[in-house]
Amino acid sequence: MNYDVIIVGAGSMGMAAGYFLSKSGKKTLLLDSFNPPHTKGSHHGETRIIRHAYAEGEEYVPFVLRAQQLWNELEQATGKQLFLKTGVLSIGQSDSESIHNIISSAKRYSLSLDVLDANEVQKRWPGITIPSDFMGCFEPASGVLKCEACIEAYQELAESNGATILTNSRVKKISIQDERVTIQTDGQTYYANSLVVAAGAWSGDLLSMLDLDIPLTPVRKTFAWFEADEESYNQHKFPAFDFMTPQGVYYGFPSMDGSGIKVGRHDGGLPIHPDESIPGFGELAGDAEELTQFLNHYIPDVEHLKYGKTCMYTLTPDEDFVIDLHPKYSNVAIAAGFSGHGFKFSSAVGQALSNLIVSGKNDVDISAFSISRF
Known part of the structure; x- marks a missing residue:
């Protein structure tokens, strides 16, 4: 079976790429070992934060603004609500590099940002308690993406454009000869130009x-939902949040339609191989404790744990992305190593992968994500 493009991995990035490539007229096949959206990747758990004034560096801002534009277009194309403008509150010590990056990127790109001292943060959101040397940066235009619904929306459009999506189809072998791609699964062989x-x-x-050989390290991550006073912590009154604390970096979401507050730890994690059995939430010591300790310290009115889940990050050494063409094969585009902060970009990553395949270049600068840095 012959295709213009085969995409291996039909999760957040791959499904978006499938939409843009099929939209461009490419005969597109997507292969996935599972059935997206699923719990074996980095895209489940109902919600993801999208923030624009970016703590990880100014080079991300044009890319995330393109992603936001594309999410808005996806909502219009499907008639589904995928983005909730809850605002995003980033909190950290006043002299931290992350806070500095947020403020400087907001100034450079004229983004709406409220810079608040500790007292102002606690006055606006009484459920938060922070030390006097902390400060907050609130982005009113940022918010929350419904991650699984986003993947389903891109799948719907990709299939309507003629893309073929084969689930539970694990790739066993990839080879390239004379710029011709051959992919073997358990029962089939597929061919493509790209x-x-x-x-x-x-x-x-x-x-x-x-x-x-790209240095990629998958790690096990945990997140959980906690009972909370709906009057104080609902999505209309309480923002999504990032806390950069001496104890670790934590993120979370307001209670969405009564679900409870969702919290996870961004840094750390147990290195794993994705084919191994990954311990579920609560099976390792400290899973619940590290989240409850954070809440007790900074959002103390939140109540008991409801339930938790696990997911995977795939880390690069610098925790920046890899989005590039293969250095040897110009007909192979790669998206990897999203290091736990990639989902918000997946609409723009999908478009970038399509552009790399179609023209070999992208209209938003992605040079910071080059393979050559390794």
């Missing part, structure tokens, strides 16, 4: 078949 690899935690194993 290839996209966007397989999350499995990307390293797949790229090794193409003689490419």
Whole structure:
């Protein structure tokens, strides 16, 4: 079976790429080992934060603004609500690099940002308690994406454009000869002119078949929902949040339609191989404790744990993305190593992968995500 493009990995990045490539007229096949959206990747758990004034560096801001534009267009195209403008509150010590990056990127790109001292934060959101040397940066135009619904929306449009999506189809072998891509699964062989690899935690194993070694480390992560006073912590009154504290970096969401406050820790995590059995939430010591300790310290009115889940991050050494063409094969585009902060970008990543395949370049600068830095 012959295609213009085969995409390995039909999660957040791959599904978006499938939409943009099929929209451009490419005969597109998406292969996934599971059935997206699923719990084996980095895209489940109902919600993801999208913030524009970016703590990780100013080079991300044009890319995330493009992503926001594309999410808005996806909502219009499908008639589904995918983005909730809850605002995002980032909190940290006043002299921290992350807070400095948020403020400087907001100034450079004229983004709406309220810079608040500790007293102002606590007055606006009485449920928060922070030390006097902390400050807050509130982005009123940022908010929350419904991550699983986003993938389903791109799937719907990709299929309407003629893309083929084959689930539960694990890739066993990839080879390229004379610029012709051959992919073998358990029962089939597929051929294409071009290839996209966007397989999350499995990307390293797949790229090794193409003689490419990118330093990617999958890690186990946890997050959980907690009972909370709906009057104080609902999505209309309480923002999504990032806390950069001496104890660790934490993120969370207001109670969405009565679900309770959702909290996770961004840094740390247990290195794993994605094919291994990953311990569920609560099976390792400290899963619940590190989240409850954070809440007790900074959002003390939140009540008991409801339930928790696990997911995977795939880390690069610098925790920046990889979005690039293969250094040897110009017909292979790669998206990997999103290091726990990639989902918000997946609309723009999908468009970038499509652009790399169609023209070899992207109209938003992605040079910071080049493979050559390794």
